Each structure stands twice: as structure tokens, then as C-alpha cells.
Amino acid sequence: MRLHRPLKAVLTSCATLLAAAGIAVTGGGAAQAATPLPQHVFAPYFEAWTGESPAALARQSGAKHLTMAFIQTAVAGSCTPYWNGDTGMPIAASTFGSDIAAIRAAGGDVIPSLGGYAADTTGTELADSCTDVNQIAAAYEHLITTYEISRIDLDIEVDSLDNTAGIDRRNKAIKLTQDWAAANGRSVQFSYTLPTTTGGLAASGLAVLKNAVQNNARIDVVNLMTFDYYDNAAHNMATDTQTAATGLYDQLAKLYPTRTAAQLWASIGITEMIGVDDFGPAETFTLANATTVYNWAVSKGINELSFWALQRDNGSCAGGAAADGCSGIAQNTWDFSHVFAPFTSGSGPVTNDFSVALSPAAGSVTAGAGTTATVNTAVTAGSAQTVGLAVTGAPAGVTATLGASSVTAGASTTLTVATTAAAAPGSYPLTVTGTAATGSHSTTYTLTVQGTGGGGTGAVVNGGLEGGSLAPWTCQSGGGVVTAPARTGGHALLAAATSGQTGECAQSVALAPNHAYTLTAWVQGSYAFAGVSGGATASTWTSSTGWTKLTVPFTTGANGTVSVYLHGWFGQGGVHGDDFSIA
Known part of the structure; x- marks a missing residue:
């Protein structure tokens, strides 16, 4: 039998005076204020x-x-x-x-x-x-x-x-x-x-x-x-x-x-x-x-x-x-x-209740594509009851449907999301609500719609560099597409930092205005920076001899357009990037 498989770890507790902690001085035999546990x-x-x-x-x-x-x-x-x-x-x-x-x-x-x-x-x-x-x-x-x-x-x-x-x-x-x-x-x-x-x-x-x-x-x-x-x-x-x-x-x-x-x-x-x-x-x-x-x-x-x-x-x-x-x-x-928890207070038998959860709780699609998630229900108190299900919050160009309009608590169904090419890029909360005789519970599916690419329509274009061409990226002198090292496929982006330049490579991406996004980039090299500028300003960096994933959250401004970039630092040598995406 095993109750656990503990790992020793040092826990730094807050050192307090005994009186301040409400703890009696050790070693004494006289009765203190210990309170018996509930029945x-x-x-x-x-x-x-x-x-x-x-x-x-x-x-x-x-x-x-x-x-x-x-x-x-x-x-x-x-x-x-x-x-x-x-x-x-x-x-x-x-x-x-x-x-x-x-x-x-x-x-x-x-x-x-x-x-x-x-x-x-x-x-x-x-x-x-x-x-x-x-x-x-x-x-x-x-x-x-x-x-x-x-x-x-x-x-x-x-x-x-x-x-x-x-x-x-x-x-x-x-x-x-x-x-x-x-x-x-x-x-x-x-x-x-x-x-x-x-x-x-x-x-x-x-x-x-x-x-x-x-x-x-x-x-x-x-x-x-x-x-x-x-x-x-x-x-x-x-x-x-x-x-x-x-x-x-x-x-x-x-x-x-x-x-x-x-x-x-x-x-x-x-x-x-x-x-x-x-x-x-x-x-x-x-x-x-x-x-x-x-x-x-x-x-x-x-x-x-x-x-x-x-x-x-x-x-x-x-x-x-x-x-x-x-x-x-x-x-x-x-x-x-x-x-x-109610056992401590001596409450009687619990009434029926249930929960609703999504797996996964988020998804990203290119406008015109679709995705699915599983809607899971569970009995959290009492016995199983019928739970009616509904989904709301789909924006223009997006439809969300459920495989079943009701289930017995403990069962699952499928949330299906479809988009048209006209769906605007951005992140949208879709709310799945379960309703039963004892009440209702809701959970949220976060849908991210990306543009279809090309001409700055909402996605990083040529994010994996796999065509072997640089466009629409532009780079400072010495930068461009290389065959090694590459994280996936056979090509990656080189930003050639020298004593006189950071080697920045960048492209313009048009996104939905006033929306939250996350740029993801895989980089390697000394002082490798990934980020956005223009309609939003955010970046992060790392120094690594191997491929490292960077994530940069940002929120677009009124026109939605940002410049996505990779660069190194003065005198630190070239850095590489691959598999750029925005979600």
C-alpha cells in the first residue's frame, strides 16, 4: 500500500514569534487552549x-x-x-x-x-x-x-x-x-x-x-x-x-x-x-x-x-x-x-449537482476551418440528473453546435466549431452552459481565429521558412533564410547581429484591432529577441545554444497592424528563429 511517494523539499517557513503565531511555548505541561476537533x-x-x-x-x-x-x-x-x-x-x-x-x-x-x-x-x-x-x-x-x-x-x-x-x-x-x-x-x-x-x-x-x-x-x-x-x-x-x-x-x-x-x-x-x-x-x-x-x-x-x-x-x-x-x-x-467539506458541519445528505468542463478549453483555427472539443459533465453531488446544454457567444462568421442538446450528468458530447473565410481574426469566448433542475453551471471555450495568410491578413506568413524564400520577411544586412540549424523542416531565419546592428528581420501582420494575441517563436543564439512593434510593443529574449520557445503576449491597437520581428544584440553574433505563429 502507498499513501504517497514524497520528495523531500526545503520549505522556508515564515519565522514568527511564538505569541504572534498563536502557538504555546514548547515543553510546558499545563493545559493550553487546544480545541477538540469536531465530532x-x-x-x-x-x-x-x-x-x-x-x-x-x-x-x-x-x-x-x-x-x-x-x-x-x-x-x-x-x-x-x-x-x-x-x-x-x-x-x-x-x-x-x-x-x-x-x-x-x-x-x-x-x-x-x-x-x-x-x-x-x-x-x-x-x-x-x-x-x-x-x-x-x-x-x-x-x-x-x-x-x-x-x-x-x-x-x-x-x-x-x-x-x-x-x-x-x-x-x-x-x-x-x-x-x-x-x-x-x-x-x-x-x-x-x-x-x-x-x-x-x-x-x-x-x-x-x-x-x-x-x-x-x-x-x-x-x-x-x-x-x-x-x-x-x-x-x-x-x-x-x-x-x-x-x-x-x-x-x-x-x-x-x-x-x-x-x-x-x-x-x-x-x-x-x-x-x-x-x-x-x-x-x-x-x-x-x-x-x-x-x-x-x-x-x-x-x-x-x-x-x-x-x-x-x-x-x-x-x-x-x-x-x-x-x-x-x-x-x-x-x-x-x-x-x-460539508461533512465537518454535520450537514445531511447532499442534493444533486453537476459540473461542466471542456477538453481542450481552447483552440485556434485559420478562418474557413473548424475544430472540436469534448464537453464533459460529472456528478459532483447526489445522483445523476438530466443536464440541458447550450452554447453562446459565437461571432459573425463562426457557428458553434453541440452533438447533443442534453445528457445525463456523467456523460459527454462534442462541441463543433466552424468558421467562414469572413471570420475576423481574434480571440472569442464561447460559453457552454449546462442547466438542470438544481441549477446551472457554465464553462468557456476560447476560440482564436487566425487570418488566412498573405498580404498581412492576420497570420505570420512564411513563419516556418519552408519554401526557402525570405518574403515577406525583410532583414538587415547578412540576414536571410538558412538551411541549418532548423528546428523543423529544412529552413530557418537568420538575424545577423554585428557590432553595428542587431540584424533585425521583420514582417508586417494585420490583426483585429484591440484584441489580445500571443506571438510564439522558436529561437537560439546569444541574446535572441522576439517581439512585436508598431501597433503593439512587447518582446522577450533568451540566450541558448539549443532551440528555445519564446511566447510574447500583446494587445493590438486601434488599427490592428503590428510588425513581428527577430533580432540579436550588438556584437553578440547571429541568432536563428523558426516556426513563428500568432494565436
Whole structure:
């Protein structure tokens, strides 16, 4: 089982005074202002090694509570834990202190998590690394007093599940910490995050809990990682979550025979891996799955909903594999967070809702040509409903049609865009709107129409130089078309910079007035400049021995005409350009 594949990265936290960060002085035993977590809490994992601000992502996503991962020792054999095992990130107010204060000020809190896949496979999980139970307990207490937290999560998987000595030390340290907390008037919870089968904990995970019972260590929440089954079976990930949690319920009922049914469900947590998990597309947790799990969790009264990980809650790598920064499926940013967030407030079952997205979300055509995009809908809450679709915003000379006027949420259709030769060059937003009984959602397709070329009608003419002729480009002395180096095809443009000239090559291009465009050019050489002048002024440059792509955004003026150019710099030698285009 794998919860993540972390990369250590140095995170420079804002150094703040303890009081300014709202963090108590470490080492004290007296009870502080730690606030217990809500009875039902949504706390997705935050990947602490990325250098991002947990407070900023909590605010953007709407996830008020975060499980912050991970804490581990720097090397095996150590008893000193750090964030990500990075000695530059100690357990101190200087590391995440101001973020945690901001999260609390917004009504949330954090759950630090120790362990994780990297620590559990390298001997750097605290209780695997440190053989002194008292020092392990002291580290837990230091974590509690430093950040004034009310729960510690322990992510135990792979090799740590087989380390019986580490398991025993960990549970003994939990008991010592709980005794210390009780003596000092503190309320501190411990949760175990463990891998699962679709029917409940495997024997190794159950052994961790049995050892806790033997050591009189109270485990407040058992959090199941309901993903990465690696069993080569067909999976409905929502159904698997329910059978796994029900199996855990039965196991906990035997371990804790005096607990009521409500107490047993209230000691269960669920962590999903949103989108594609490490096994691959056969184990994909969808937005529809999220809604099903949410409603089921509400009905059972479980303690915690979570997922791996907050930074993955976006569709930037749709169709891809599991990754730390995206879900691998088509979705809007924060879709999963928005489904699970009401769990903290104790809201009831969600009502139906859906999303609309386009893939791709933009396209460029020459006037007279056409293009297509896929309109994707998804269930984001409740169950699938009929969604009526419409597209608006097409300018003169452009028609936009949909393959279907309505779909069932979760289905797709095609947006087809056609243009005539009379379509004016420019960028145009086409709005696709989905409407259902519960409301409507819209998304935008950005269409860029380019001129047909020749005579400055809206496109860079001879942008690839493949005809071997220079026109309509003009160059200063020594410049022109060359056969090498060429990025594509067999020709490129040479701008011959000398001590007395930049070697500029240029052509005039007529574009739509008062429109935003982007010039793209591939260049190489010392101080290679690409840009526009005349009706707009913008440029960028690079120095490179290989081909480098430059992009220059600009907005045309009242007449729309600009001069596109390539040049070098005085005394720096010639530069080359290829594959010029405007979109």
C-alpha cells in the first residue's frame, strides 16, 4: 500500500514569534487552549514537502481542517522527528506556525501525521527509528505543546506493519502520552491510518490494534486507506469503501465489546485517493463515488473523511497516472473538497449537482476551418440528473453546435466549431452552459481565429521558412533564410547581429484591432529577441545554444497592424528563429 511517494523539499517557513503565531511555548505541561476537533471532520491530507502554504490552500479549497503529512526522523536510529525528515523543518513554531494560526483563525485546525510510505520503508518512522519509548513519548508531547493540537495521526503501512518491536514501542508511547495529557488536563486523541482490504483490515493492521489494547493505549480513530488494493479485481471504489469500513466495524466490535454501535462507527475514519490511485485506472475514485461515500458516511456517523491529497484536487493531468499534484481525471479544481467539506458541519445528505468542463478549453483555427472539443459533465453531488446544454457567444462568421442538446450528468458530447473565410481574426469566448433542475453551471471555450495568410491578413506568413524564400520577411544586412540549424523542416531565419546592428528581420501582420494575441517563436543564439512593434510593443529574449520557445503576449491597437520581428544584440553574433505563429 502507498499513501504517497514524497520528495523531500526545503520549505522556508515564515519565522514568527511564538505569541504572534498563536502557538504555546514548547515543553510546558499545563493545559493550553487546544480545541477538540469536531465530532465529524473532513481533513484532507496536505503534502507538506511542496513548499506551499497550507493556510492558503485551506482557504482556496474550503477545507478548514487539514491532515499535515508527514513527520519522520532524518535518519534511521534517530529519536528527533522533523517535517518530511528535513532537518531544516523542525517541530517548532517557525515551521508552519503562522499557517496553523491562520487556519485556526478561520475556524479550522490541523492534524499532524507521522509516518507515511517513505518513512515506513526507510526506518525513519519515529517508533521504528527510536528504540527508547520515553523519547518517543517525549516527541509526541513536544508536538502537542508546540502546535497545541488535539489529535496525532500515525500512518503505519508496508514495512512498519511488520516491525513488531516498533509497533509495541509506539503503543507504549501512546499510553505514556495519554497519561501525561490526563495529568495535565489535556484532551489528546490518537488515530491510526492503516491500509485495508475491501473487507476490512488485513491481519497485520489488526495486529497493530490488538497490541494497542494489550498496552492499554486508547485509539480514538482507525482511519482506513480505501485505495491501492493491488488485487487485479474490478472495483467500484465507493462500494469498496463501504465494505471495507463495515468489515472494520465488525473487527472493532470484537476488540472493544463494550462500545455501542454509534461509538464504533464514530471511531472509524475513511481516506480516499481521489482520481486514479497508484495501481492505475482500474482503481479510480470518481466524483460520483465521492458523493456516494459522503452520504453513506453521514448516515453511519463516522468520525473522519479525508483524501490523498489536497494538492491533487484538480484535473490538470486528466487521462494520466497517479501523481502528487493532480487527480488523473477530468474535474474542476477543488471538486472533491467541495463534495466532502460539508461533512465537518454535520450537514445531511447532499442534493444533486453537476459540473461542466471542456477538453481542450481552447483552440485556434485559420478562418474557413473548424475544430472540436469534448464537453464533459460529472456528478459532483447526489445522483445523476438530466443536464440541458447550450452554447453562446459565437461571432459573425463562426457557428458553434453541440452533438447533443442534453445528457445525463456523467456523460459527454462534442462541441463543433466552424468558421467562414469572413471570420475576423481574434480571440472569442464561447460559453457552454449546462442547466438542470438544481441549477446551472457554465464553462468557456476560447476560440482564436487566425487570418488566412498573405498580404498581412492576420497570420505570420512564411513563419516556418519552408519554401526557402525570405518574403515577406525583410532583414538587415547578412540576414536571410538558412538551411541549418532548423528546428523543423529544412529552413530557418537568420538575424545577423554585428557590432553595428542587431540584424533585425521583420514582417508586417494585420490583426483585429484591440484584441489580445500571443506571438510564439522558436529561437537560439546569444541574446535572441522576439517581439512585436508598431501597433503593439512587447518582446522577450533568451540566450541558448539549443532551440528555445519564446511566447510574447500583446494587445493590438486601434488599427490592428503590428510588425513581428527577430533580432540579436550588438556584437553578440547571429541568432536563428523558426516556426513563428500568432494565436
